[in-house]
Amino acid sequence: MIIKDIINFLEENDFNTGDFKNEQIYNKKSDAEIAVAAYARISSEDGYGKDISIERQFQTISNFFYNFDNQLSYIDYYKDIQSGTNSERPNYRKLLNDCKIGKVNIVVTASFNRLGRDSDELLDILYKDFYDENVIFIALREKIINSISNKFKFKEIALEAEKYCKDTSKAVRQALKEKAKGGSYIGSKAPFGYIKEEIIESQPFLRKKNILLKANDGTAEIVKGIYLMYLDGKGYDYIANYLNNKDLKSPNLAKWSGNTVKSILTNPLYAGVMAQGRYSKKGYKNSGDDKKVLKVSKDNWVYGEEFQGIVSKKIFEEVQMETIRRNSLRRKGDKAHLFTGILKCGECGSTLVYKQRDNGYKCSKSQEKGSKCTTHFVKEEELFNAVNEQFKILLKKHERELLVDKICNEWQAILGIKNLKVSIKYLDKQIKSLNKKIDQAYMRSEEGTLSIENFIRLEKNYLEQVYKLESQKENLIKMNKNSYILRNRATQIINDLIEFKYVDNTVLRNLIKEIRVYQSEIIEISWNFKLQN
Numbered sequence: 079m080i081i082k083d084i085i086n087f088l089e090e091n092d093f094n095t096g097d098f099k100n101e102q103i104y105n106k107k108s109d110a111e112i113a114v115a116a117y118a119r120i121s122s123e124d125g126y127g128k129d130i131s132i133e134r135q136f137q138t139i140s141n142f143f144y145n146f147d148n149q150l151s152y153i154d155y156y157k158d159i160q161s162g163t164n165s166e167r168p169n170y171r172k173l174l175n176d177c178k179i180g181k182v183n184i185v186v187t188a189s190f191n192r193l194g195r196d197s198d199e200l201l202d203i204l205y206k207d208f209y210d211e212n213v214i215f216i217a218l219r220e221k222i223i224n225s226i227s228n229k230f231k232f233k234e235i236a237l238e239a240e241k242y243c244k245d246t247s248k249a250v251r252q253a254l255k256e257k258a259k260g261g262s263y264i265g266s267k268a269p270f271g272y273i274k275e276e277i278i279e280s281q282p283f284l285r286k287k288n289i290l291l292k293a294n295d296g297t298a299e300i301v302k303g304i305y306l307m308y309l310d311g312k313g314y315d316y317i318a319n320y321l322n323n324k325d326l327k328s329p330n331l332a333k334w335s336g337n338t339v340k341s342i343l344t345n346p347l348y349a350g351v352m353a354q355g356r357y358s359k360k361g362y363k364n365s366g367d368d369k370k371v372l373k374v375s376k377d378n379w380v381y382g383e384e385f386q387g388i389v390s391k392k393i394f395e396e397v398q399m400e401t402i403r404r405n406s407l408r409r410k411g412d413k414a415h416l417f418t419g420i421l422k423c424g425e426c427g428s429t430l431v432y433k434q435r436d437n438g439y440k441c442s443k444s445q446e447k448g449s450k451c452t453t454h455f456v457k458e459e460e461l462f463n464a465v466n467e468q469f470k471i472l473l474k475k476h477e478r479e480l481l482v483d484k485i486c487n488e489w490q491a492i493l494g495i496k497n498l499k500v501s502i503k504y505l506d507k508q509i510k511s512l513n514k515k516i517d518q519a520y521m522r523s524e525e526g527t528l529s530i531e532n533f534i535r536l537e538k539n540y541l542e543q544v545y546k547l548e549s550q551k552e553n554l555i556k557m558n559k560n561s562y563i564l565r566n567r568a569t570q571i572i573n574d575l576i577e578f579k580y581v582d583n584t585v586l587r588n589l590i591k592e593i594r595v596y597q598s599e600i601i602e603i604s605w606n607f608k609l610q611n
Contacts, residue, residue: 079149081214082108084184087145088216088223096225107183107212113152114143115173115182119192121161132157135188142186142218154182162195170194174203177213189219190235200236205229263288269347270329271301271388290347292388300326301388304342308397314339343401349394350387399566417461417593418583424596426451432458439595454595461593464601465586482569505551512540512547 085104088095098104118135136155143150154176158167176182185208187193193215194200204224208215215224220235222228268274272290292298300321307317314336321334328334329342346353387394421430421439428443428451438457443449519536522528528536591604 079112079146079151080108081110081112081183083149084112084146084214092221093216094220094222094228094231096223096227098223098225098227101226103209103212103214110183110212111151112184113182114150114154114184114186115176116140116153116155117170117173117185117187117193118155118157119162119167119170119194120159132159135192138188138218139186152182162191162193165194165196165199174207177208177211180211183212184214184216186216186218190217190222190232193217201229201233204232263290263352268293269345270342271298271348290385292386295327297327298388301342301348304339305348305389305393305397308339308343309393309400314343343397346394348388349391350385351391351394352384416458416583416586420583420587420590420593421456421461422592422594423451423454424594424600424602425454430454430456430595452597454597456595456599456601461601465590465593465603468603469589502551502555505547509544509547509551512544516540 081104085095085098085108116136116139118132118139120132120135136157143153156169156173158169160167173182173185177185185193190200193203204215205226207213209224209226217223217235222231222235224232263274268290271293273293274288275291276288304317304321307320312320317339318334318336321328321339326334329338342348415432417430417439418432419429422428423430423441423443426441426443428441430439431442431445432439436455436457437459438455439461441451441454443451444453516537519528519533519540523530523533589606591606593604594602596602
């Protein structure tokens, strides 16, 4: 059977072949024997309905070719059980390759969207991978082939397929969000240290729900140990090495790493807080940039009912504050030396830079050719001792509180929890104002000066604003609780600083505005807080 025969059959059966017989591909290949590829695909987004099952799709294609009384010299079957937005489906890629090498010259699907759901990619496939390789594509349900004159029609069909995928993705995400709000765990597998169990609730209505329970295989104890070790001063990598040396099971059954430890220490689920949706795919497709997983801002996490965690909320919050204490607001990977960014030349005002070979700092200007400024060299150890000595002399009991305030203010600015009480009070005022407007609208509806329809519309609008403000207020109240923990941590830092047990660059930058080093070896320190004479 040749190409000409199947095109004639399609025209006789009302298929949209466009102006195919006048196109170059027909003139070149009309007498070629046909070699058919039947492609079928299904994914979870289709619901696995019987009308689009793999078997049903192949049956539809077989019924179509039954009309030719076994005149086919070649037919092969390709199937994938994956989303149509995934361009890396294995048999889909095999099909494209077979078209490229000339193994097949006709591709048939039960419907166009079985080939895929990405509109741009589909058009490229039809008119570059297929048409340019002299391959005819036939969509049986739509009764159309990939002639040049049908390109616009295919674009319409492809956009409709992509819209369906977007809408489905949106609906699935919303459904999962509602489940999460109801306290159901929506992850595909339980977090390390937990097991996932399905229960059936009867109140407020009959529904299935996934809950998390502590595992009895020792993993929950490993999690608890990680938290305690961190609070005992151990770092991510130290803990990971310890667990590897003990040959203890890890979440991915591979070696423990610092990042794995960090992910456990920062996951609220371990404190019994059902916070989900902390990460999200960039888009709805399963290929390209859309597959990238992005962090979701804390304000957009989905919170459900609380449950019995592996560690207490107090321990979890202490770990978060301890992380802030250790980082001292430092950017990840910052390798700054102790006095980097603090030192200035007392004569020319230039920055003093660290010289590894000399274990000290030199005026950057003095290193330039033709500069008249001297090195103003000072060893890091000398600076450390000078700051230590002046800090002990100048710091008095009542000034310690000022310093605690200073550190707390810096942390609160970073965490966005400064002036919490003022913000909460302001939200209360707004909520009260909106509730008053609802009452006023109700009175007007009772008096007949406002229609019932308009009252309902206004009430809905005001209530939506109230709910949003109340949600913001609830988050601020939670943050306010954390501010007390911040203060306790700040006090601990100051106590350490008095003895200079814990010092790094960012802690010093919080305390010291500037240190000027003079050639006469005078060191002048300007603090970031006021000290009494």
